[in-house]
Amino acid sequence: MIRIITFLSTFLVFAFGSAYADPKKVGFIYIGPPGDHGWTYMHDVGRKYMESQLGDSITTTYLENIPENADAVRAIRKLADSGHDLIFTTSFNYMDQTHEVAKDFPDIKFEHATGYIQAENVATYSARFYEGRMIEGHIAGHMTETNTIGYIASFPIPEVVRGINAFYLAASKVNPDIKMKIIWVFTWYDPGKEADAANTLINQGADIIVQHTDTYAPCQAAQKAGVYAFGQASNQEEFCPDAHLTSIEDIWGPYYAERAKAVVDGTWSSGDTWDGMDKGMVVMSPYNTKLMPASLIQEAVNMEVGIKDGTIHPFTGPIYNQAGELVVPEGEVAPDGMLLGMNFYVQGIDGEVPQ
Amino acid sequence: MNLDLILGILQIVLIATTPLVFAGIGELVTEKSGVLNLGVEGMMLVGAVSAFIILVITGSYFIAFFVSILSGIIMSGLFAFLVLFLMSNQIATGLALTIFGIGLSSMLGKQYIGTPIDGLSPWFFVIFSFLIVFLVSYFFYKTKAGLILRAVGESHNSAHALGYSVIKIRFLSILFGGSMCALAGSYISICYAPMWQEGMTAGRGWIALALVVFATWKPERVLIGAYIFGGVTILQMNLQALGLRFPGQFFSMAPYVATIIVLVLISSNKLRIKLSAPASLTIPFYKGR
Numbered sequence: 144m145i146r147i148i149t150f151l152s153t154f155l156v157f158a159f160g161s162a163y164a165d166p167k168k169v170g171f172i173y174i175g176p177p178g179d180h181g182w183t184y185m186h187d188v189g190r191k192y193m194e195s196q197l198g199d200s201i202t203t204t205y206l207e208n209i210p211e212n213a214d215a216v217r218a219i220r221k222l223a224d225s226g227h228d229l230i231f232t233t234s235f236n237y238m239d240q241t242h243e244v245a246k247d248f249p250d251i252k253f254e255h256a257t258g259y260i261q262a263e264n265v266a267t268y269s270a271r272f273y274e275g276r277m278i279e280g281h282i283a284g285h286m287t288e289t290n291t292i293g294y295i296a297s298f299p300i301p302e303v304v305r306g307i308n309a310f311y312l313a314a315s316k317v318n319p320d321i322k323m324k325i326i327w328v329f330t331w332y333d334p335g336k337e338a339d340a341a342n343t344l345i346n347q348g349a350d351i352i353v354q355h356t357d358t359y360a361p362c363q364a365a366q367k368a369g370v371y372a373f374g375q376a377s378n379q380e381e382f383c384p385d386a387h388l389t390s391i392e393d394i395w396g397p398y399y400a401e402r403a404k405a406v407v408d409g410t411w412s413s414g415d416t417w418d419g420m421d422k423g424m425v426v427m428s429p430y431n432t433k434l435m436p437a438s439l440i441q442e443a444v445n446m447e448v449g450i451k452d453g454t455i456h457p458f459t460g461p462i463y464n465q466a467g468e469l470v471v472p473e474g475e476v477a478p479d480g481m482l483l484g485m486n487f488y489v490q491g492i493d494g495e496v497p498q
Numbered sequence: 499m500n501l502d503l504i505l506g507i508l509q510i511v512l513i514a515t516t517p518l519v520f521a522g523i524g525e526l527v528t529e530k531s532g533v534l535n536l537g538v539e540g541m542m543l544v545g546a547v548s549a550f551i552i553l554v555i556t557g558s559y560f561i562a563f564f565v566s567i568l569s570g571i572i573m574s575g576l577f578a579f580l581v582l583f584l585m586s587n588q589i590a591t592g593l594a595l596t597i598f599g600i601g602l603s604s605m606l607g608k609q610y611i612g613t614p615i616d617g618l619s620p621w622f623f624v625i626f627s628f629l630i631v632f633l634v635s636y637f638f639y640k641t642k643a644g645l646i647l648r649a650v651g652e653s654h655n656s657a658h659a660l661g662y663s664v665i666k667i668r669f670l671s672i673l674f675g676g677s678m679c680a681l682a683g684s685y686i687s688i689c690y691a692p693m694w695q696e697g698m699t700a701g702r703g704w705i706a707l708a709l710v711v712f713a714t715w716k717p718e719r720v721l722i723g724a725y726i727f728g729g730v731t732i733l734q735m736n737l738q739a740l741g742l743r744f745p746g747q748f749f750s751m752a753p754y755v756a757t758i759i760v761l762v763l764i765s766s767n768k769l770r771i772k773l774s775a776p777a778s779l780t781i782p783f784y785k786g787r
Contacts (some may be wrong), residue, residue, distance in 0.1 A: 175696075176604065180612050207696075324740075326735050330700070333701075334686075334690075334695055338691045339513075339735065343739055346506035346507065360691045494741040
C-alpha cells in the first residue's frame with residue numbers, strides 16, 4: 144500500500160508538478176572550450192548573461208569541444224533526449240546536424256549560429272561582424288608602413304570571405320597601395336598553426352596581422368615580432384598589449400536572453416536574426432591609445448556611429464569582383480542575400496578562394 | 499626570394515617541427531621495445547598543462563620542464579603498469595590514456611586558461627631535438643643495451659631465454675617515451691605558443707605516431723619525416739601568402755596518406771615487414787611461457 148502511494152505521489156509530482164515548477168532547459172553546443180578567449184568564450188559569456196537575466200526560470204547546460212562531424216549529431220541528440228527545450232548550436236558547420244536532429248524533435252526549439260537555413264523549429268542567428276572588419280580595415284590602411292596586411296583565415300565559408308572583402312574594401316579606400324596576404328589554415332583552433340601562419344605572414348613583410356581563427360596565438364606572435372594585430376571575438380589586449388589595436392567583440396547575451404525568454408513565455412517562433420553594431424551584437428574593443436593616433440581613433444568612432452545609424456555600409460558600390468565585373472553598382476549597397484552567400488574576392492585581392 | 503625570407507621560413511619550420519621530433523622519437527623507442535602506446539596525445543597534453551601550471555606558480559622554467567617530464571613519467575608509468583603487469587590490451591589502454599590525458603589536462607588547466615606568461619626561446623630545444631635523435635640512433639645501433647632493447651622488441655621469448663628482463667626493459671622504454679611526449683607538450687605550451695588552451699596540441703600526437711610508421715622504425719627517418727611534414731606545412735603557407743593557388747586541405751591530410759602508403763608498401767612484402775616493424779609489437783609478454 145505504501146509502495147502504491149509512493150508511486151502515485153511520485154507520478155503526480157512528475158506529471159503535474161513539473162508543468163508548473165520546472166525551469167526551461169537551455170543547451171549549448173560549443174565547438175571549442177569556453178576558455179579559448181575567442182569565439183566559444185563569447186558564447187559562454189552570452190550564456191551566463193542569459194542565466195543572470197532569467198534567473199530561476201531556466202537552467203543551462205553546455206557540451207564543449209564538439210567536432211563538426213557526425214559527433215555533433217550525437218551531442219545535439221543527447222541534449223534533445225535529456226529534455227532540453229531550447230538548443231543553441233554555435234558553429235556554422237553544425238548546420239546539417241542541427242537540422243537532422245531538429246526533424247526528430249519538433250517540440251524542441253533550435254537556434255543555429257551563422258547558418259542560413261531555417262525550419263519550423265530551427266531559427267538562425269548571426270552578427271554582422273563585417274561591420275567591425277570595415278573599421279579594422281580602415282585602421283590598418285592608416286597604420287601599415289609596409290602596405291602589407293597578413294590575414295589568417297580559417298575555412299572558406301561566406302562569413303570569413305565577407306570579412307576579408309569588407310576589410311580590404313575599407314583598407315584600400317584609405318591606402319590604394321595596400322596588399323593582402325591571406326593564409327587559409329583550415330582550422331578554427333590550433334594555437335601552434337595559428338602562430339606559424341602569423342610568423343609566416345610577418346616574415347613575408349606583413350606589419351599588421353588580422354585573424355579569423357579563435358585563439359590569441361597570432362596576436363602573441365605579432366607582439367613578439369613587434370608588429371600590430373587585431374584580436375578576435377573578445378578583447379585580447381592583455382595578451383599582446385603592444386600589438387593589439389582593437390578586436391571585434393561578439394555580444395550574444397541579449398539575444399540569448401531574449402530567445403530563452405520567448406521559450407519560457409511560449410512565444411518563440413523561427414526566424415533569421417542578423418544584427419550588427421546598431422543592436423549591440425557587434426562591439427569594438429577599446430582602441431589602443433598607446434599605438435593609434437587620436438585622430439585615427441576619432442575616425443574609427445565616427446565610423447561606428449555611421450554604421451549604427453545606417454549612413455555607412457561596408458559594401459557600398461561600386462564593387463567589382465576579381466574578373467572586373469561590377470557586382471554592386473554605384474550608390475547601392477550589397478543585398479543581404481549576396482553577403483550571406485559571398486564566395487568570391489573583390490577586385491584587388493590576389494589569389495582565389497579555396498574551393 | 500631573398501636570403502632573409504628563406505632564413506625566416508627555415509626558422510619557422512624548425513620551431514614548428516620540434517615537438518613532432520620529440521614525441522616521435524619517444525614513441526619510436528617505446529615501439530622498438532615491442533609496446534605500442536597510443537597515448538601520445540594525452541601525455542603531450544598533460545605535459546603541456548603541468549609545465550604551464552608550474553611555470554605560473556614558481557616562475558622557474560627549469561622546475562616547469564622538470565615537473566612536466568615527471569608528469570610524462572607518471573602517465574606512461576600508469577600505462578606500463580597496466581599493459582606489462584596486468585596484461586591489458588595495448589591499443590585499448592593507449593587510447594584510454596589519450597582520452598584520460600585530454601580530460602585530466604582540461605581539468606587541471608581550467609583556471610590557468612588565459613594566464614599570460616613569458617615564452618621561452620625555443621632554440622635550446624630545437625638543438626636538443628636533433629641531439630636526442632642521434633643519441634637514440636647511437637644507442638640502438640652502437641651499444642649493447644640498444645641491441646638488447648631491440649631484441650626484446652623482436653622476440654621477447656628469446657630475449658627472456660637469454661636472461662634479459664623483458665618487463666624491466668619495456669618499462670624503461672615506455673617511461674622514456676612518456677617523458678619525451680611530455681617534453682614535446684611543454685615545448686608547445688611554453689615555447690611554441692606560450693599559453694594554455696584545452697587540447698592545444700591539436701592532433702600532433704597522432705602525427706607523431708604516424709611518423710614512427712612512416713619512418714619504418716628508424717630514428718633518423720623520424721627526423722626526416724618530421725621535417726618533411728613540418729616543411730611542407732610551412733611551405734604551403736608561404737605559397738598561399740605569396741598569392742599562389744594551393745590546395746591547403748591536401749597538406750592537412752598528407753602525413754596520414756603518406757603513412758598509409760608506407761604501411762601498404764611494407765606490408766606488401768613479408769621480408770620488408772621483418773626488416774622494419776618490431777616483430778613483438780603489441781604482443782604481451784607472459785613470463786614463464
